[in-house]
Amino acid sequence: MTADRFARHHRVPGWNQNSLLRATVAIIGVGALGNVVAQILAQAGVGRLILCDPDIVEASNLSRTPLFRREQIGAAKVDAAAATLAAMAPGIELSPRQAALVSGVGLAELRDADMVIGCLDSRAARVRLAGRCGLVRAPWIDAGTSPWGGEVRPYLDADGPCYSCSLTAAERSIGDAPHSCANMAPAPAAGAHVAASSLVASWTATLALRVLMSLPVAARTIRIDGERGQAGLIEESRDPDCPFHDPIDPIPAHRRLPLSHRATVAELVRALEPESRILLWQPAMREARCLGCGHCDNSWARVERRPCPRCGEPLWPRTATSLRGAPPALRLCDVGVAPREILAVETPSGISAIELAHR
Ligand SMILES: [Zn+2]
Ligand SMILES: [Zn+2]
Incomplete structure (x- = not known):
């Protein structure tokens, strides 16, 4: 056939x-x-x-x-x-x-x-x-x-x-x-x-x-x-000052984690050394706060752009560029982490990369 x-x-x-x-x-x-x-x-x-x-x-x-x-x-x-x-x-x-x-x-x-x-x-x-x-x-x-x-x-x-x-x-x-x-x-x-x-x-x-x-x-x-x-x-030429010529180093085997983008923040944190800060490629919606009454929706993935449920004033969203403070049960995909993503992780000894598995 x-x-x-x-x-x-x-x-x-x-x-x-x-x-x-x-x-x-x-x-x-x-x-x-x-x-x-x-x-x-x-x-x-x-x-x-x-x-x-x-x-x-x-x-x-x-x-x-x-x-x-x-x-x-x-x-x-x-x-x-x-x-x-x-x-x-x-x-x-x-x-x-x-x-x-x-x-x-x-x-x-x-x-x-x-x-x-x-x-x-x-x-x-x-x-x-x-x-x-x-x-x-x-x-x-x-x-x-x-x-x-x-x-x-x-x-x-x-x-x-x-x-x-x-x-x-x-x-x-x-x-x-x-x-x-x-x-x-x-x-x-x-x-x-x-x-x-x-x-x-x-x-x-x-x-x-x-x-x-x-x-x-x-x-x-x-x-x-x-x-x-x-x-x-x-014909195009390479601009030596172009900021896009800085690739990630190859990921060593021990940094390829057996976790997928469906893993929770808690699972990822457990797989990393203490004090690791997991960086995101795009900002995640962390909270929406009301400037009128102080009401705060800090549910991360479920934060909505809507009027304050208490007083009707607009809620002001705040974004995060790392997962520090994220709820342990939050799934990585819920804040926009892609399948098989490579993420940067910051520790006191420097920044390195981890790779997520397919499943
Ligand atoms: Zn370039
Ligand atoms: Zn309010």
Whole structure:
């Protein structure tokens, strides 16, 4: 059955079906670009896809997303995509994550994936993905559309230019905006259509497949201009002052803990040396305090942005960047720790890293 499905591939020079079947690709963003990239990789026979996106299917997605159906409006994008992919490519292993990148895919997963593909729609999200891929030297490809084309930017060599090298300090810092700034008015959605997103996604998938099969690629930015009918390569250079070139040291075996992201704070604390401070990659909501009557909701994961239940004044949220003071029964995933995350731990003798297991 598998042999039949891939019969036409065998006549493609250099095609190596087995290397695709063994490969894991993480697709970050399952909108218009991610739909087409996932569809192509699944049909080409990539063995395992991790799909990460926090959003749900909306009616306005349906003009550009071949994996979504009208009856899936309101469902998680990753679940809708996985359902269609499972029917289209039986035998593929799908790992849908309805979460933002930092909570959805751990650093050890990015490190161990054969390829990471960014199908994102904002610079802040790209900066975040570039930062995480840089921490574990993960090869990745960034795809982005313009009204009649777009760019495919491969970052395959951790010692070459990275996505952040071409940005100014101000552009990079957008990715660091704390969650409390998230109530700024969102930028209006850019105009987009299925021809441009399919074109860029197909080019991205072509590059990814060649890399997965160890075929040579031009590892430079490809700019696709559908208006003029042109595509060209753009040379980028590595900025020695770029702050994204500081990877985490390899994790020694004794720092790979037999605990998952579903472990509790108490279990993690027990596994570490005394006085360890567990640092988080993104701030966790620690408490919400009322400036009117002093009421304080300090339940961490369950802290809600709502008016004070006692006096109706707005509650002011406070965030934490470490798990110090967190309730012992709190699960790591409840504060946004991703599966197979690598976390920094601070002790009196310095900072080191620990790696969480899959289960
Ligand atoms: Zn850089
Ligand atoms: Zn109050």
